[in-house]
Amino acid sequence: MQRYKCTITYDGSQFSGYQIQPGMRTIQGEIEAALSKLHKGERIKISASGRTDAGVHAKGQVIHFDSALAIPTAKWEIALNSVLPDDIAVIRVEKAAPNFHARFDAVGKEYRYFVYLSPKRDPFKRHYAYQFPYPLDYVAMKEALKYLIGTHDFTSFCSAKTEIEDKVRTIEEIEFFEEGDLLVFRFVGNGFLYNMVRILTGTLLEVGSGNRSPYSIPDILEKKDRQYAGKTAPAHGLYLWKVFY
Amino acid sequence: MQRYKCTITYDGSQFSGYQIQPGMRTIQGEIEAALSKLHKGERIKISASGRTDAGVHAKGQVIHFDSALAIPTAKWEIALNSVLPDDIAVIRVEKAAPNFHARFDAVGKEYRYFVYLSPKRDPFKRHYAYQFPYPLDYVAMKEALKYLIGTHDFTSFCSAKTEIEDKVRTIEEIEFFEEGDLLVFRFVGNGFLYNMVRILTGTLLEVGSGNRSPYSIPDILEKKDRQYAGKTAPAHGLYLWKVFY
Numbered sequence: 015m016q017r018y019k020c021t022i023t024y025d026g027s028q029f030s031g032y033q034i035q036p037g038m039r040t041i042q043g044e045i046e047a048a049l050s051k052l053h054k055g056e057r058i059k060i061s062a063s064g065r066t067d068a069g070v071h072a073k074g075q076v077i078h079f080d081s082a083l084a085i086p087t088a089k090w091e092i093a094l095n096s097v098l099p100d101d102i103a104v105i106r107v108e109k110a111a112p113n114f115h116a117r118f119d120a121v122g123k124e125y126r127y128f129v130y131l132s133p134k135r136d137p138f139k140r141h142y143a144y145q146f147p148y149p150l151d152y153v154a155m156k157e158a159l160k161y162l163i164g165t166h167d168f169t170s171f172c173s174a175k176t177e178i179e180d181k182v183r184t185i186e187e188i189e190f191f192e193e194g195d196l197l198v199f200r201f202v203g204n205g206f207l208y209n210m211v212r213i214l215t216g217t218l219l220e221v222g223s224g225n226r227s228p229y230s231i232p233d234i235l236e237k238k239d240r241q242y243a244g245k246t247a248p249a250h251g252l253y254l255w256k257v258f259y
Numbered sequence: 260m261q262r263y264k265c266t267i268t269y270d271g272s273q274f275s276g277y278q279i280q281p282g283m284r285t286i287q288g289e290i291e292a293a294l295s296k297l298h299k300g301e302r303i304k305i306s307a308s309g310r311t312d313a314g315v316h317a318k319g320q321v322i323h324f325d326s327a328l329a330i331p332t333a334k335w336e337i338a339l340n341s342v343l344p345d346d347i348a349v350i351r352v353e354k355a356a357p358n359f360h361a362r363f364d365a366v367g368k369e370y371r372y373f374v375y376l377s378p379k380r381d382p383f384k385r386h387y388a389y390q391f392p393y394p395l396d397y398v399a400m401k402e403a404l405k406y407l408i409g410t411h412d413f414t415s416f417c418s419a420k421t422e423i424e425d426k427v428r429t430i431e432e433i434e435f436f437e438e439g440d441l442l443v444f445r446f447v448g449n450g451f452l453y454n455m456v457r458i459l460t461g462t463l464l465e466v467g468s469g470n471r472s473p474y475s476i477p478d479i480l481e482k483k484d485r486q487y488a489g490k491t492a493p494a495h496g497l498y499l500w501k502v503f504y
Contacts, residue, residue: 025382071383095380103380135340135348137270138316142383 069249217244314494462489
């Protein structure tokens with residue numbers, strides 16, 4: 015038996031999220047079905063660095079699985095891609111130690127959030143960036159970042175649905191830059207709570223459009239209450255970009 | 260009654276092409292349904308600069324239609340977009356002369372064809388660029404262009420299914436350039452025959468990959484027979500970019 019660490023990318027637009035659910039098309043479901051095909055019907059369970067919601071994309075999600083198949087490491091990528099649907103692709107397969115765990119060994123993650131700044135409707139962006147065609151005050155947004163970067167209790171920036179107790183996380187970097195008619199937010203941290211990147215993005219857009227002061231951020235953090243932060247930005251602008259080990 | 264010239268963009272991946280067909284989802288069908296909604300159920304016929312096949316995209320397709328609705332020109336774009344599905348968008352509406360015709364008045368068109376050069380499978384490009392991960396000899400391809408640009412009988416570069424008699428067309432420009440991991444072909448001409456851009460692209464890729472000499476192009480043109488040219492490149496890499504009037 016060999017454990018494999020496998021980096022995957024997917025277009026989340028046609029999936030009901032990562033986690034397997036009966037009767038739904040999910041990332042986990044499709045990958046486990048693909049592995050099962052390679053293993054003559056045997057069920058192979060995979061574990062990911064974390065779940066992604068319906069509509070959320072991944073450029074560098076990481077999963078692990080165990081296999082007894084005698085496929086050379088270099089051929090795993092080709093073998094898996096040949097049985098995966100075309101909206102999921104394996105981009106790297108590596109041998110891993112028997113105790114490697116995609117979720118528990120992750121020490122950080124990078125997410126990106128894409129905002130489409132133009133008022134022109136663009137069918138090619140409908141699943142891939144959130145259209146927000148309002149003037150943005152980048153100076154105010156940069157001011158807000160100062161209060162978000164660092165170690166904080168992010169209860170206010172986390173879906174109230176979460177069961178996790180400890181909501182202290184460290185955000186190492188948040189930056190944003192324009193790429194043509196897109197505004198790209200980049201978040202790097204040791205871990206992100208449920209909906210955290212989308213709530214951070216929604217709040218930063220409210221700061222940028224003048225509906226919220228950058229100086230309100232410390233208050234929001236202090237309240238430890240979801241209702242004080244901004245709206246949750248839509249799923250389709252979000253990309254799990256990279257997982258660090 | 261007012262005639263309108265309307266520039267539209269669409270992601271062709273979820274359509275059975277432009278032309279209306281019973282029981283199929285088509286660009287023409289969706290736009291006519293949208294116009295019908297605005298006109299209280301009245302059927303409004305549209306005419307386009309030309310058809311596009313299933314999977315082919317448009318960044319600047321042009322249509323015309325007549326309407327007696329008292330919508331100011333500046334509001335037509337908003338009105339139409341509010342009733343169109345999100346994979347078609349209106350990007351410009353202008354008043355036109357009563358005898359303006361989107362097809363017969365077009366004096367030229369620009370198409371672009373996107374080739375994805377990397378061997379890595381990319382789910383985000385599956386509907387939007389043709390993956391061709393083989394080395395390309397750009398010098399040979401540029402040599403081939405010399406024989407294609409200009410006025411020629413393009414029978415060999417046209418689907419044998421065509422009924423049009425006169426297959427003489429003028430290509431004013433063909434060029435190609437890299438954009439990241441994409442190779443973009445740009446074709447400008449006074450008119451293009453059925454499948455012509457896709458057959459030109461397929462042939463140029465065969466020249467680039469060494470399977471065909473650039474010096475064979477004059478022979479291919481001379482034969483006036485579809486079987487002498489290269490393969491038809493797939494629909495999903497093709498974009499109707501602009502129509503000239």
